[in-house]
Structures are given as C-alpha cells and as structure tokens.
Amino acid sequence: xxxxxxxxxxxxxxxxxxxxxxxxxxxxxxxxxxxxxxxxxxxxxxxxxxxxxxxxxxxxxxxxxxxx
Numbered sequence: 001x002x003x004x005x006x007x008x009x010x011x012x013x014x015x016x017x018x019x020x021x022x023x024x025x026x027x028x029x030x031x032x033x034x035x036x037x038x039x040x041x042x043x044x045x046x047x048x049x050x051x052x053x054x055x056x057x058x059x060x061x062x063x064x065x066x067x068x
Contacts, residue, residue, distance in 0.1 A: 002040060009036075023047075035059045 003014070006026060014024040028034055034052045037044045038059055046052045 002044065005039070006036065031055055038063070 003010075009026040009028055011025045011027045014022040016022045028036070031051055032055060034046060034055050037046060037056065046056050
C-alpha cells in the first residue's frame with residue numbers, strides 16, 4: 001500500500017532490512033509535503049533530514065492536541 005500511495009515520490013528502490021522494515025528515499029517538492037506520510041501512522045518513520053522529522057513531530061503534536 002505504501003508503494004501505491006507514496007511511490008511517486010520514491011527516488012530509489014525500497015530496500016528490505018533484517019528488522020522487518022524497508023527503507024526508501026523520497027523527495028517531496030516542499031518540506032510540508034512530508035505530512036503526506038502521516039496517513040501511515042506508526043507504520044512509517046521519517047529518518048532524515050532533521051527538518052523533515054521536526055515537521056512530522058509538529059504535525060503529530062497538532063493532531064494530538066486536537067483530539068485531547
């Protein structure tokens with residue numbers, strides 16, 4: 001499902017890890033577009049760059065604040 005939804009942003013081929021996770025590089029046109037990955041909840045993690053991780057953390061905090 002991830003490939004179907006986010007595949008247009010892949011810059012390479014996903015690589016399966018021994019830990020059950022796959023890694024893939026994505027390129028979004030603007031930093032805020034990384035929020036697109038929020039739909040995968042805990043099943044996707046942004047590893048880098050730090051600015052993208054921070055954007056995801058801000059977005060998750062905003063969502064959490066809305067529902068608490």
